[in-house]
Amino acid sequence: MSTSGIELTVGLTRSATQGETGMGGMRPLERPIDVELVELTKVFDNGVVAVDRVSLQIHQGEFFSLLGPSGCGKTTTLRMIAGFEHPTSGEVLIEGRPMGNTPPFRRNVNTVFQNYALFPHMTVYDNVAFGLRMKRIPRDEIARRVREALQLVRLQGFEERYPRQLSGGQQQRVALARALVNRPRVLLLDEPLGALDLKLRKEMQLELKHLQMTVGITFIYVTHDQEEALTMSDRIAVMNAGRVLQVGTPVEIYERPSSRFVADFIGESNFLRGRVTEVGPGEVTVALDGGFPISVRCDQPPARGTEVTVAVRPEKIRIAPAEAPEANGLVRGRVEEVIYIGTDTFYVVRITDETVVRVRSQNDRNRLDGGQLLPVGTPVSLDWAPDAARVLTE
Amino acid sequence: MVVAERVRPDQQILKWRERIVEVIRQREGLRALLLAGPGGLWLLLFFLLPIAIVFAYSFAHRGPYGTVAWAFTIENYTRFFDWLYIRVFLVSVWLALLSTIICLVIGYPFAYVIARAPRRWRNALLVLVLIPFWTNFLVRTYAIMLLLRADGLINNALLWLGVIERPLPMLFTPFAVVLGLVYGYLPFMILPIYASIEKFDFTLVEAAQDLGANTWHVFWRVLLPLTLPGVLAGSILVFIPSVGAFVTPDLLGGGKVVMIANLINQQFLTVRHWPFGSAVSFVLMAIVLAATMLYFRLGEGRRV
Numbered sequence: 279m280s281t282s283g284i285e286l287t288v289g290l291t292r293s294a295t296q297g298e299t300g301m302g303g304m305r306p307l308e309r310p311i312d313v314e315l316v317e318l319t320k321v322f323d324n325g326v327v328a329v330d331r332v333s334l335q336i337h338q339g340e341f342f343s344l345l346g347p348s349g350c351g352k353t354t355t356l357r358m359i360a361g362f363e364h365p366t367s368g369e370v371l372i373e374g375r376p377m378g379n380t381p382p383f384r385r386n387v388n389t390v391f392q393n394y395a396l397f398p399h400m401t402v403y404d405n406v407a408f409g410l411r412m413k414r415i416p417r418d419e420i421a422r423r424v425r426e427a428l429q430l431v432r433l434q435g436f437e438e439r440y441p442r443q444l445s446g447g448q449q450q451r452v453a454l455a456r457a458l459v460n461r462p463r464v465l466l467l468d469e470p471l472g473a474l475d476l477k478l479r480k481e482m483q484l485e486l487k488h489l490q491m492t493v494g495i496t497f498i499y500v501t502h503d504q505e506e507a508l509t510m511s512d513r514i515a516v517m518n519a520g521r522v523l524q525v526g527t528p529v530e531i532y533e534r535p536s537s538r539f540v541a542d543f544i545g546e547s548n549f550l551r552g553r554v555t556e557v558g559p560g561e562v563t564v565a566l567d568g569g570f571p572i573s574v575r576c577d578q579p580p581a582r583g584t585e586v587t588v589a590v591r592p593e594k595i596r597i598a599p600a601e602a603p604e605a606n607g608l609v610r611g612r613v614e615e616v617i618y619i620g621t622d623t624f625y626v627v628r629i630t631d632e633t634v635v636r637v638r639s640q641n642d643r644n645r646l647d648g649g650q651l652l653p654v655g656t657p658v659s660l661d662w663a664p665d666a667a668r669v670l671t672e
Numbered sequence: 673m674v675v676a677e678r679v680r681p682d683q684q685i686l687k688w689r690e691r692i693v694e695v696i697r698q699r700e701g702l703r704a705l706l707l708a709g710p711g712g713l714w715l716l717l718f719f720l721l722p723i724a725i726v727f728a729y730s731f732a733h734r735g736p737y738g739t740v741a742w743a744f745t746i747e748n749y750t751r752f753f754d755w756l757y758i759r760v761f762l763v764s765v766w767l768a769l770l771s772t773i774i775c776l777v778i779g780y781p782f783a784y785v786i787a788r789a790p791r792r793w794r795n796a797l798l799v800l801v802l803i804p805f806w807t808n809f810l811v812r813t814y815a816i817m818l819l820l821r822a823d824g825l826i827n828n829a830l831l832w833l834g835v836i837e838r839p840l841p842m843l844f845t846p847f848a849v850v851l852g853l854v855y856g857y858l859p860f861m862i863l864p865i866y867a868s869i870e871k872f873d874f875t876l877v878e879a880a881q882d883l884g885a886n887t888w889h890v891f892w893r894v895l896l897p898l899t900l901p902g903v904l905a906g907s908i909l910v911f912i913p914s915v916g917a918f919v920t921p922d923l924l925g926g927g928k929v930v931m932i933a934n935l936i937n938q939q940f941l942t943v944r945h946w947p948f949g950s951a952v953s954f955v956l957m958a959i960v961l962a963a964t965m966l967y968f969r970l971g972e973g974r975r976v
Contacts, residue, residue: 409883
């Protein structure tokens with residue numbers, strides 16, 4: 279994304295405005311840090327710890343998402359970056375400068391609010407021009423930049439409309455234009471697509487990502503929608519109960535969740551309880567409750583005898599009838615439920631009295647069962663690649 | 673033997689009632705008449721009719737011994753353009769305007785504080801605003817007189833402190849009248865402004881700050897324009913009773929500050945020139961109407 283990001287300029291990019299060039303070839307993590315959070319903590323007056331020692335480094339031009347369930351502290355974190363909340367302890371640094379108690383209007387960041395917060399008594403033009411007027415920019419330059427910003431969000435010709443005359447998607451775009459026209463260092467977005475219906479949401483996800491690549495501004499995006507975060511982000515920080523649990527690219531977060539919470543919150547996972555029986559180099563053998571010993575790849579193997587959870591995603595599991603020749607599976611069980619959803623079939627397989635495993639099997643001809651649905655009650659064997667499972671100690 | 677089905681009286685009444693309800697339900701016009709009729713009749717008898725009579729008086733002559741002589745003239749209106757009466761008119765509008773502005777300047781921040789107070793405090797604060805209404809207006813006005821008198825509480829305190837050497841003349845001045853008007857009508861300014869600030873979406877303040885607006889800009893460009901309906905309503909509610917105030921200028925102005933209502937009172941009761949009093953009443957109504965329309969026009973101009 280980096281190359282196209284800096285070269286596709288519509289006058290709003292940093293390279294065009296501040297003459298910073300030569301960044302095009304750099305990977306996001308090699309670029310300078312735009313926003314750094316150091317042990318950021320927020321305790322509200324009622325004693326609730328909303329944000330608990332969060333440290334993050336967000337690089338220039340990154341699309342960075344804060345992902346977590348409601349109440350996890352992601353919005354409070356964003357509001358501290360914007361300057362609407364003051365940290366109880368810790369520090370927000372923007373472009374390397376500690377923000378301290380710098381008020382929002384002196385920070386080089388702009389926010390797109392969850393409910394857009396457009397000024398209802400102003401036209402689209404006046405809404406977008408607001409920030410520039412506050413900075414006492416000459417009138418003709420304001421006109422030019424507002425035109426560019428509206429062009430960027432494809433809202434030319436809507437200048438004289440009032441927010442109430444626009445659809446939700448259009449209001450969303452005005453909010454984006456109103457923030458981007460100021461050429462902020464960092465754009466903060468607080469669940470900006472939350473109020474849109476699913477179809478529009480999907481469209482706007484791609485459009486936002488495209489927009490971010492076009493303008494090359496750092497985006498910090500707050501969402502509780504894991505699919506949204508996976509679709510758009512360069513990196514994701516998964517938060518829960520005020521803490522950052524894991525930071526990584528969408529692939530890292532999805533494929534190598536570090537905790538049960540992350541494995542469960544992002545996508546779907548089966549959790550199998552067991553005990554470590556053997557520890558090898560980069561690999562452990564876990565005896566699952568119910569008796570099956572399976573070997574799982576593991577970078578930091580826990581000690582022998584540790585109680586662990588093995589996480590396996592439903593789509594990574596191969597399912598075959600138990601009597602089939604290729605059925606040399608890791609786990610055996612019996613089909614308890616079959617749910618056909620067109621592209622895939624979900625199987626619920628009982629492996630012990632206490633444990634069921636969900637399997638998502640793609641309906642194509644390469645399936646082990648030869649394209650036939652397995653009826654309820656079929657004895658099956660399940661198996662997966664060694665690196666498809668994760669050993670979680672938490 | 674055929675037993676006639678006897679209808680018990682109370683059932684009969686129920687049936688009639690059902691029938692009446694049915695008719696009312698079916699006829700929209702009748703329903704509207706029944707709903708609005710009593711109020712309408714009241715207004716017709718005790719508001720429109722007297723106004724019509726007063727309007728008729730305003731074109732009549734003063735008869736001997738203060739009676740009304742029925743002969744058409746517009747002299748009562750032309751007479752108003754005497755400097756003596758124009759002055760009364762100007763003083764009234766000026767004092768009412770001043771009171772409105774002072775109420776606005778005091779009332780807006782007050783309403784803001786109430787609207788932004790924690791929810792559990794809000795009702796208590798609103799009750800505090802309304803507490804003065806529990807006491808009769810006349811009594812409260814006399815209380816102000818006691819405070820402002822030459823040997824009143826304020827003058828005595830200032831003398832004792834040595835701030836002044838002789839009592840300040842405060843009672844029976846325009847100052848006293850404006851003080852009384854502001855005191856009397858401040859709640860009418862606070863309440864509508866409170867209502868509009870309470871409805872205001874404060875994320876807009878954050879949005880404005882985010883876009884580089886300082887506190888001053890947030891107020892002038894976002895908060896004030898969006899709470900203007902409350903400001904306009906409050907201003908009208910203060911200005912109208914102020915411009916037509918009678919008791920306050922009478923007691924606190926002591927005859928030295930004459931406002932329109934005092935002039936009307938004088939013409940009807942002292943001078944016994946009912947036609948001229950009627951004409952002045954209509955001039956007052958015209959002022960109020962003009963002021964109201966001007967305010968609403970102002971509101972539309974801001975496109976709120």
